Amino acid sequence: MNREQYQDLVYRELDGDLTRAESARLRDILASDAEARRFYEESLSLFGLLKSVPRQEPSPELKKVVLNSIKTPDPPARHALIHTINSLFTFSHSQEVVMKNKLIIGGALAAIAVLYFAVLYPWPQDSELFGTIGGAKKYRSEQISDKDVVLSGQENSTDGASGDGSPDNAGLARAAEIFRSADIQRTADLYRSLAMEKQIELFRSADLQRAADLYRSLTMERSLTMERAMSIARSADLQKLADIARTADVAKTADMFRSADLQRQADLYRSLTIERQAEILKGTSFEKSADLYRSADLQKTQELFRSLTMEKLAQIYRSADLQRSADLFRSADLQKSADYFRSAPIDRQADIYRSADLQKTADLLRSLDIQRSADLFRSLTIEKQADVMRSAPLEKQADFMRSLTMEKQAALARSLSIDMKAFDRE
Amino acid sequence: MTDDQTLVRRYLEGERGAFGPLVEKYQKTVYNVALRMINDPDDAADITQNVFIKASEKLGTYNPKFKFFSWIYRITVNESINFVESSRRNEGLDEEPAAGDRNPEEILQAGMLSNSVEEGLTKLSDDNRIVIILRHFEELSYDEIGFILDLPVRTVKSRLFTARQSLKKILSNRLEL
Secondary structure: OOHHHHHHHHHHHHHOOOOHHHHHHHHHHHHHOHHHHHHHHHHHHHHHHHHHOOOOOOOHHHHHHHHHHOOOOOOHHHHHHHHHHHHHOOOOHHHHHHHHHHHHHHHHHHHHHHHHHHHOOOOOOHHHOOOOOOOOOOOOOOOOOHHHOOOOOHHHOOOOOOOOOOHHHHHHHHHHHHHHHOOHHHHHHHHHHOOHHHHHHHHHHOOHHHHHHHHHHHHHOOOOOHHHHHHHHHHOOHHHHHHHHHHOOHHHHHHHHHHOOHHHHHHHHHHOOHHHHHHHHHHOOHHHHHHHHHOOOOHHHHHHHHHOOHHHHHHHHHHOOHHHHHHHHHHOOHHHHHHHHHHOOHHHHHHHHHHOOHHHHHHHHHHOOHHHHHHHHHHOOHHHHHHHHHHOOHHHHHHHHHHOOHHHHHHHHHHHOOOOHHHHHO | OOOHHHHHHHHHOOOHHHHHHHHHHHHHHHHHHHHHHHOOHHHHHHHHHHHHHHHHHHHHHOOOOOOHHHHHHHHHHHHHHHHHHHHHHHOOOOOOOOHHHOOHHHHHHHHHHOOOHHHHHHOOOHHHHHHHHHHHHOOOOHHHHHHHHOOOHHHHHHHHHHHHHHHHHHHHHHHOO
16 A cells, blocks of 8 residues: 555544544554554644634624625515516517517617716715615624733733733733733633734743643633643643643543643553543543544554553443443454453443454454353354354354353354364364 | 524515524634635625625525535635635735834734644645635535535545645644644
8 A cells, every 4th residue: 555545544534434444454554654653643633733723703793794784585476576577578589570679779768777877866875875785885893802802900910011901012022921920810811812823822931830720720611722732731741731631621631632742641641530531531522532542543552551550441441331432442452452351341341342343352252261251252143153253263162152052052053054063072 | 493494485485584593503604614715804704794695695596405504605615715816816815014014023923823723724725725624624524525615525535635735744844743
């Protein structure tokens, strides 16, 4: 597969457009090709950045202006009248010949009328045009900018800001000074009033305690975008990042987590309580949950998973709902899946097991002890049992067979077209 | 909540007020698509206004077997592209004032803007920019994008590929991807 082909797969994977087989193929490529992994990482970042761009609110006045520009629709009766008039002026060929001369006369009269309206008739004033199409006023709203933001009481602060507190007047350096020294609520107010680029710049310039306080304050109000969360994740030191992650809004923590580099992710994840880890999983979309688990599908997942204790991992799995568990299971690497399976209660194992793809099912079965394998095997449909049997080594096949009732053994044997004596010999 | 088709029918039957909920529902979408295409809030508001005027005028030609939102997207895209092309003809869209004409604060702000995703978008061709907007900001499916741009799905995918590659190249220098 050439570079362009795997790049196309990466984009389509992130779009959610790949089949399971294509996804598996991509994972294989990522596992063996460092350049492909780098491309995947970059693409993930690009998607994250694009997703972080907030939608803008149009001015509240816009709707009014738009509606004033819309003309009143023609009612059906008027439509009918127009239709009637049109039909009156639709002629057969012979009528057209007769009408030709009349049209020439009509044209001359129309020209006179145009001349009258163009030269003698007074043109309407702007104020008379409101509500019409041709003369609709173009909407030019007053855009809200940081110039409009005056922080109450700022004149009493000790930061040396200008009297009106406008960051635009103060300039970036002064805004940074305000940002560093004002109380946190005021800082948050100021922060919200700035353009995003400026916000990021200021966040980077803040000391960590300040950044953490601000982060908490903003996420409580859900006014922090992912891009800002990402900038924090990239620039904060680990201890502070962990503090932030423990106390901030769960969804934002998940975003931040996803954007951090691998080492930081693993460190951060370890620092969280299990409830928090589970909360993050429950509070985010599947795509993000899978990202948390997989990070970059393979390498990151493995390192991240290795960094967790089995107990924590099992707790996380158990706290997620079944569908999510099944989805996560499908996306996790085998060893961890097997580890989890061994610690999970049998009913959940069976549920997840039934939803897993064949390869994983077979791999998983091979990794479990016989009693558990047998329990799981019994919970499968006959078709899946047959699939598993075909892929399992003979010794396991015999174990599976023995775990079934005679009746089920016979059904399974029929679907496999095998001679049961082979297992008796075993 | 009244659905779009009902509102359209009521408007065509002469109920002017039926258009209000449609504006309410779609103005933010229309405005944001235009804003990403034009990168100017005032012009985006103008385009929003034009889109709804045009929609009200052409509502009789709207085919109810298609979703109303796809139809309004189509008008928005056409209006935005027309605007861009006409601006380019008139004054040159990418023309920026010389650094010597700016004060230090403006230069600093311009530097920060150049780091933004929005700025990166403006460097893309119109065709590439619109697929990025529809897929990533509006989160539309390949099929929906194909309908709006009147393109086969295969072309949508290949255009998205090209657009993402270009955008990645533009942003990689600025955002340390």
